Amino acid sequence: MKEQVKEITSRDVDFASWYTDVLKKADLVDYSSVKGSMIIRPYGYAIWENIMHLLDQEFKKTGHQNVQMPMFIPESLLNVEKEHVEGFAPEVAWVTHGGEEKLEERMCIRPTSEVLFCDHFKKIIKSYRDLPLLYNQWCTIVRWEKTTRPFLRSREILWQEGHTMHQTKEEAIEETLRMLKIYEEFQKKILALPVIVGKKTEKEKFAGAESTYTIEAMMYDGVALQNGTSHYFGQGFAKAFGIQFLTPDNQLEYPYQTSWGVTTRMIGAIIMTHGDDRGLILPPKIAPIKVHFIPIGNQEEVIHTLKDLKEELSSLGITSDMDLQEKTPGFKFAEAEVKGYPIRIELGPRDLEREVVTIVRRDTLEKIEVPIKEVVKVVPSLLEEIQQNLYNRALQRRNSMLYEASTYDEFQKIAKEQPGFIKINWCGSSACEDKIKEDTGLKSRCIVEEERADGDCVCCKKPGKYKIYFGKQY
Amino acid sequence: MKEQVKEITSRDVDFASWYTDVLKKADLVDYSSVKGSMIIRPYGYAIWENIMHLLDQEFKKTGHQNVQMPMFIPESLLNVEKEHVEGFAPEVAWVTHGGEEKLEERMCIRPTSEVLFCDHFKKIIKSYRDLPLLYNQWCTIVRWEKTTRPFLRSREILWQEGHTMHQTKEEAIEETLRMLKIYEEFQKKILALPVIVGKKTEKEKFAGAESTYTIEAMMYDGVALQNGTSHYFGQGFAKAFGIQFLTPDNQLEYPYQTSWGVTTRMIGAIIMTHGDDRGLILPPKIAPIKVHFIPIGNQEEVIHTLKDLKEELSSLGITSDMDLQEKTPGFKFAEAEVKGYPIRIELGPRDLEREVVTIVRRDTLEKIEVPIKEVVKVVPSLLEEIQQNLYNRALQRRNSMLYEASTYDEFQKIAKEQPGFIKINWCGSSACEDKIKEDTGLKSRCIVEEERADGDCVCCKKPGKYKIYFGKQY
Numbered sequence: 001m002k003e004q005v006k007e008i009t010s011r012d013v014d015f016a017s018w019y020t021d022v023l024k025k026a027d028l029v030d031y032s033s034v035k036g037s038m039i040i041r042p043y044g045y046a047i048w049e050n051i052m053h054l055l056d057q058e059f060k061k062t063g064h065q066n067v068q069m070p071m072f073i074p075e076s077l078l079n080v081e082k083e084h085v086e087g088f089a090p091e092v093a094w095v096t097h098g099g100e101e102k103l104e105e106r107m108c109i110r111p112t113s114e115v116l117f118c119d120h121f122k123k124i125i126k127s128y129r130d131l132p133l134l135y136n137q138w139c140t141i142v143r144w145e146k147t148t149r150p151f152l153r154s155r156e157i158l159w160q161e162g163h164t165m166h167q168t169k170e171e172a173i174e175e176t177l178r179m180l181k182i183y184e185e186f187q188k189k190i191l192a193l194p195v196i197v198g199k200k201t202e203k204e205k206f207a208g209a210e211s212t213y214t215i216e217a218m219m220y221d222g223v224a225l226q227n228g229t230s231h232y233f234g235q236g237f238a239k240a241f242g243i244q245f246l247t248p249d250n251q252l253e254y255p256y257q258t259s260w261g262v263t264t265r266m267i268g269a270i271i272m273t274h275g276d277d278r279g280l281i282l283p284p285k286i287a288p289i290k291v292h293f294i295p296i297g298n299q300e301e302v303i304h305t306l307k308d309l310k311e312e313l314s315s316l317g318i319t320s321d322m323d324l325q326e327k328t329p330g331f332k333f334a335e336a337e338v339k340g341y342p343i344r345i346e347l348g349p350r351d352l353e354r355e356v357v358t359i360v361r362r363d364t365l366e367k368i369e370v371p372i373k374e375v376v377k378v379v380p381s382l383l384e385e386i387q388q389n390l391y392n393r394a395l396q397r398r399n400s401m402l403y404e405a406s407t408y409d410e411f412q413k414i415a416k417e418q419p420g421f422i423k424i425n426w427c428g429s430s431a432c433e434d435k436i437k438e439d440t441g442l443k444s445r446c447i448v449e450e451e452r453a454d455g456d457c458v459c460c461k462k463p464g465k466y467k468i469y470f471g472k473q474y
Numbered sequence: 475m476k477e478q479v480k481e482i483t484s485r486d487v488d489f490a491s492w493y494t495d496v497l498k499k500a501d502l503v504d505y506s507s508v509k510g511s512m513i514i515r516p517y518g519y520a521i522w523e524n525i526m527h528l529l530d531q532e533f534k535k536t537g538h539q540n541v542q543m544p545m546f547i548p549e550s551l552l553n554v555e556k557e558h559v560e561g562f563a564p565e566v567a568w569v570t571h572g573g574e575e576k577l578e579e580r581m582c583i584r585p586t587s588e589v590l591f592c593d594h595f596k597k598i599i600k601s602y603r604d605l606p607l608l609y610n611q612w613c614t615i616v617r618w619e620k621t622t623r624p625f626l627r628s629r630e631i632l633w634q635e636g637h638t639m640h641q642t643k644e645e646a647i648e649e650t651l652r653m654l655k656i657y658e659e660f661q662k663k664i665l666a667l668p669v670i671v672g673k674k675t676e677k678e679k680f681a682g683a684e685s686t687y688t689i690e691a692m693m694y695d696g697v698a699l700q701n702g703t704s705h706y707f708g709q710g711f712a713k714a715f716g717i718q719f720l721t722p723d724n725q726l727e728y729p730y731q732t733s734w735g736v737t738t739r740m741i742g743a744i745i746m747t748h749g750d751d752r753g754l755i756l757p758p759k760i761a762p763i764k765v766h767f768i769p770i771g772n773q774e775e776v777i778h779t780l781k782d783l784k785e786e787l788s789s790l791g792i793t794s795d796m797d798l799q800e801k802t803p804g805f806k807f808a809e810a811e812v813k814g815y816p817i818r819i820e821l822g823p824r825d826l827e828r829e830v831v832t833i834v835r836r837d838t839l840e841k842i843e844v845p846i847k848e849v850v851k852v853v854p855s856l857l858e859e860i861q862q863n864l865y866n867r868a869l870q871r872r873n874s875m876l877y878e879a880s881t882y883d884e885f886q887k888i889a890k891e892q893p894g895f896i897k898i899n900w901c902g903s904s905a906c907e908d909k910i911k912e913d914t915g916l917k918s919r920c921i922v923e924e925e926r927a928d929g930d931c932v933c934c935k936k937p938g939k940y941k942i943y944f945g946k947q948y
Contacts, residue, residue, distance in 0.1 A: 030594060033548060033551055034544040039544065042540065046540070066520070068514040068632065069506070070512070070513065070630060071616075071630055072508045089573075092573065094570060094572075096569075097567070098566075098568075109569070116506070119506065120513055123504060156544060156545055156546075
């Protein structure tokens with residue numbers, strides 16, 4: 001047991017090494033011979049499958065349809081929208097040869113698919129009857145990052161990208177915010193992440209967007225992880241691509257556009273928010289295996305009893321597995337902790353005589369003795385409790401690292417001494433945003449939507465326009 | 475109505491144009507600005523989602539786990555297995571630049587992932603306890619085809635690829651055949667395709683495999699579509715990559731490997747097997763929308779009645795939609811036929827008074843008047859009947875184009891005059907296989923497993939070893 005645990009670096013000693021250790025020990029990923037690309041192993045991919053399944057339901061409920069676009073973008077197509085190409089061209093992978101032949105025009109692998117969707121929209125949008133057009137795609141994108149870390153920043157990214165077109169500006173903005181809300185609720189309720197939502201600054205918004213809304217999660221170490229974005233494009237791409245529709249009163253008009261996406265980065269956020277020095281802790285609602293049975297001694301009768309429990313849980317829709325390896329109980333306990341199963345249930349021959357099992361909560365490591373007959377009653381509510389506790393715990397820690405600064409000195413002092421997010425009054429200028437970044441290394445996270453400035457800009461002392469969060473980012 | 479129908483070329487006049495017309499008119503795909511890549515539109519992608527969902531269940535039931543490997547293969551990694559690289563290098567897309575920088579080593583986009591899986595297996599396989607390792611991945615691959623046709627042959631292919639490792643040869647061969655059987659059953663029972671299964675010749679087998687099993691479907695025009703393969707690799711890749719495991723008696727041994735895959739090509743097979751001059755015909759078990767309601771005149775009461783029926787069907791798990799466009803009934807009927815919904819249900823005000831609907835089967839275009847009250851009873855069994863009828867009809871047509879030839883003259887005559895597959899006795903030599911291809915343009919489809927040669931090779935007249943099918947292929 002100790003052997004397993006020893007191999008995980010303490011998260012308070014070296015958070016980066018702790019993260020890497022958990023990734024490996026919990027069998028989530030493996031490194032590959034392909035620089036900057038990871039292998040997502042079965043346990044990690046099962047989490048992604050759950051995410052895809054649950055989000056896809058939400059997308060379909062709100063009227064979106066899945067499609068599949070090409071993965072290649074010819075250079076000339078990428079070049080159609082000016083800001084967009086400037087934002088993405090420096091970080092794309094270029095395909096220059098097919099077999100032995102050099103291509104007439106090189107193509108990049110999609111870093112995002114706005115231009116591909118627009119190219120298609122131009123053909124299929126003719127009248128207001130074709131709107132809104134609500135599409136989504138699950139796929140892989142490529143961005144040629146220099147430094148990579150599994151799930152957080154990699155060259156290949158599994159994600160979904162929604163792309164929609166609307167008759168009016170209001171409708172498109174409504175869609176942008178609707179999808180942001182779906183992301184926010186999903187991350188709070190399913191992933192137990194206490195995220196902050198808001199608007200990106202001009203400087204930080206998506207290349208080609210009029211406005212970008214963001215989901216900002218804070219990791220255990222106080223560092224921000226941008227965990228999903230929703231963009232309102234106005235008519236920018238539509239004009240660049242010449243996409244027009246006939247309005248009900250027979251006018252030609254450019255449609256209003258949105259796009260929105262989340263990635264496997266959310267798995268990184270789960271790990272870095274909930275995990276501890278014993279390994280991964282998965283929120284029950286996203287855990288591929290919610291209950292992990294450990295028969296002590298692998299006796300036939302013990303296994304038989306657990307199999308019955310397993311079946312009863314399964315009939316309630318609660319997934320479980322059983323550890324039948326020929327290993328010591330201690331080894332099995334440690335492994336269950338590394339893997340982060342929300343609940344483990346232990347049963348030995350003596351427990352069986354007394355007709356009880358030991359239930360161990362992964363979040364608190366608390367042990368509860370429960371009569372075998374009551375397991376099926378206890379487990380569902382315990383899973384709820386663990387889910388709620390993980391959220392509350394993360395919220396408490398996140399809140400303990402939220403600061404406000406009213407002077408630049410105070411801002412710089414917090415930035416230097418405390419990890420976390422700092423909220424300030426801001427004039428809205430990129431100059432101040434740049435200066436703050438230069439002086440402190442912090443980047444703007446998001447403009448707070450529901451709160452107005454109540455004082456001068458902390459940086460330049462001109463009248464404040466917004467409340468804004470700054471923080472270090474992954 | 476006629477307008478829609480007119481735009482589809484008759485399949486007996488020009489099958490290739492018919493296919494393209496159906497693809498476009500049924501909104502399955504769109505062409506893109508990316509040569510050789512297609513856009514899969516919502517209706518087409520919904521078919522693929524059904525295929526993925528159903529097959530994934532079968533894979534999981536048989537113990538397979540999903541993973542995600544990198545999409546890039548560094549050139550040196552592709553080069554590890556000699557036959558494999560010779561087979562694939564001529565048709566891969568090469569990435570040479572990341573952003574502004576030239577890569578030190580170019581990488582291809584995976585044309586298939588054997589080498590990536592082996593690179594990973596080498597790290598995670600240590601003992602017999604790690605075997606069998608049963609992995610699958612849903613992803614996109616790229617093969618730089620010169621001539622492309624949506625679903626049949628494209629540069630980007632959506633598929634699944636299973637990769638497994640076993641302790642013994644027997645176990646690996648068993649797996650190869652198990653997955654072949656799953657494909658066969660799926661295509662027969664769900665896609666209503668009367669496929670032939672067998673072994674590929676040495677010449678036609680997968681680059682690097684010891685043996686390749688194939689699923690051969692025959693399209694309406696008598697041309698073969700290879701619709702899935704399952705490969706047994708022996709220890710070839712394991713030796714090339716140095717993958718070894720410790721046996722129960724502590725010996726180092728190379729594991730035995732398989733891989734198997736099917737692609738969106740199956741959608742092409744559905745279209746080209748079942749469709750007719752009015753458009754697509756979808757087998758009920760794979761159709762995203764099984765029942766299509768058409769209110770005649772869009773009267774409120776009519777729509778209300780159909781909505782009730784829709785809900786009742788939904789509670790039975792039968793998907794449906796309703797055409798509320800402001801179009802003529804004729805237009806709607808034609809569109810329903812183009813889209814290939816298995817059943818359409820029409821209701822007008824006069825029908826409502828008489829409390830009957832008209833049910834139209836897409837396979838036979840037969841119209842049945844059914845009391846409204848009985849619709850929910852009639853539809854499930856009618857869907858079963860349509861499914862069975864589509865299979866039987868395809869089987870009958872397929873069988874009518876199966877030939878046997880006992881002399882080379884006879885073979886050449888059939889090859890020249892009749893589309894379809896020709897079965898012959900064959901000596902097993904590549905020389906005869908090549909000569910047949912040169913003389914007739916036909917390629918070997920598969921060696922028949924359950925039948926032995928009962929005469930001399932039709933080509934060289936030496937003793938026959940196998941019964942084998944030849945046919946033209948897509």
